Amino acid sequence: MVPVGLALVLALAVAGCNANSSSDGSTKDKNTTAMESVPQGGTLHYLSRKATESFETANAQMVPTSRLRWVHRGLTSWQTFPDKDTILVPDLAKDTGTTDDGGKTWTFELQEGLKFSDGSPITAQDVKYGIERSFAPMFQGGLGYHKTLLEGGTDYDGPYDGKELDSIEVVDEHKIVFHLTRPFGNWPWIVSMPAFAPVPEAADTEPETYGEKPVASGPYMVTSFSKGTQAVLERNPNWKADTDQARLAGPDKIILDMGLNNDTIVQRLIDDKGDDKNAISNALISPSQFQRIESDTSISDRLANGPSGYFRYLAMNVKRPGLSDVRVRQAINYAINKSEIQSVYGGPKFGGQITSSIMTEGIPGATDYDLYPGGDTGDVEKAKELLDEAGVKNLKLTLTYPTDVSAIEEKEALSVKNSLKRVGIDVELKGLDGSTWYELISDAKGDYDLTTNGWGADFPSGMSTIQPLFASSEIGNGGGNASQYSNPEVDAAIDAAISEPDLDKAAEMWAAIDKQIMEDAPIVPFLVQRTQALAGSNILNYFMPAYPPFANELVVGVDH
Structure with missing residues (x-):
């Protein structure tokens, strides 16, 4: 299970092959199906951060x-x-x-x-x-x-x-x-x-x-x-x-260089010189680099940009007095300006797609629905109406977030603060280093009100997202249930879906549980993030599926 509260650990999925020229001079369009074979031979370079x-x-x-x-x-x-x-x-x-x-x-x-x-x-x-x-x-x-x-x-x-x-x-x-x-x-x-x-x-x-x-x-x-320098594979x-059935094994040799600076890797791939034309990497592309990439088709044609991947959300600690009333949590769902958070992450094209459900594209059973239709920018009046029904005035909450990966978490937290201020909720921001933050939100004591978080499934099943984030057993002891959410009916439904050997039937069960949880509104889904990966101009068959949120490194080839 992969907690990604440290946000830029994303690297999501892409629909499309690399639009590079093959050795016969033809061009493979990004949106065609994956290649069934790649040329045999050449050396693949892997640039690792x-x-x-x-x-x-x-x-x-x-x-x-x-x-x-x-x-x-x-x-x-x-x-x-x-x-x-x-x-x-x-x-x-x-x-x-x-x-x-x-x-x-x-x-x-x-x-x-x-x-x-x-x-x-x-x-x-x-x-x-x-x-x-x-x-x-x-x-x-x-x-x-x-x-x-x-x-x-x-x-x-x-x-x-x-x-x-x-x-x-x-x-x-x-x-x-x-x-x-x-x-x-x-x-x-x-x-x-x-x-x-x-x-x-x-x-x-x-x-x-x-x-x-x-x-x-x-x-x-x-x-x-x-160690820490280079590995050679033959x-x-x-x-x-x-x-x-899983590997195409095109290159004759793979050279893996370790410990490289992330931004240096991206710049080398943008420049596309020498051996870097035959390179792929695990480097993370920052929002500030998108403009340069997008402005030059010789670079953007080499960019894999995913439709799905890590799930960003606001966890509300349902055990805290100010958040124990479901109407308050529903109000917060209506209040959030998700469009602003999307902009923080790079906009619709590079940042991700706004979501209102839990499971992401590529997970069997994933379904689009919206129980709290506030639109992309929120519905302030509906949020205020629910708070009035709950008899809540002058609510003060603390939002805890991690600080030591990038500035994005802070901008995301500030956006939440501004959204809730519109409906009369005062939010204090509390940034912590990643280790302290994770220790806090995975402790059963739950000494926090709100936290931003992210999650990536380890395998394509609702179990890999819903169980670790919402089962009662995952409260405390390092578990991922940051909402401290406990519903015996949901626990029983999770247990039944995990045990179901018919995976098509299980997918239907996970879809129902997804909606069942959101009826209790323990979280506010924000975004299904996109992740980008850049490849050298000689790399073939470089694409990202809807799941997993990474390019398939086993099927790439080198046009030599």
């Missing part, structure tokens, strides 16, 4: 379309498209899993003949061991859905003391069975996550540094690694394209 990159899977929070998957495969993976929903596909497994007991037990069979980069066979035991490593205390911080879902997971500390997790059952070299604590319909999505990459136990002699040069199951292996001779 991270101080250091790692190919460790046990504590990774990266989605299955990220650069980690150049080196590692999972049981399942994701296929993305510019113009339709992301789908789950088999990866190491023959299919996306089977269950015969309503989703409490899941079975996967590996494809025959799969090999690691060292020539050894990939077995079900390697998958089991890779998962078990993620429970070790040294690897805390990764995506951890499986740690509470697998039987015995909450009491397991990894394989390094010789213990196994019995709920991961290896039937034979190719069959693995997972025994869960409860029915869970989204388990096939969970096994696409980094921790489910196979790791041969014999190669794991130095766990702390395994991620610098792991044994590869994907199309590339790490041939050179200088083809894994034992990877077979006909076994892999």
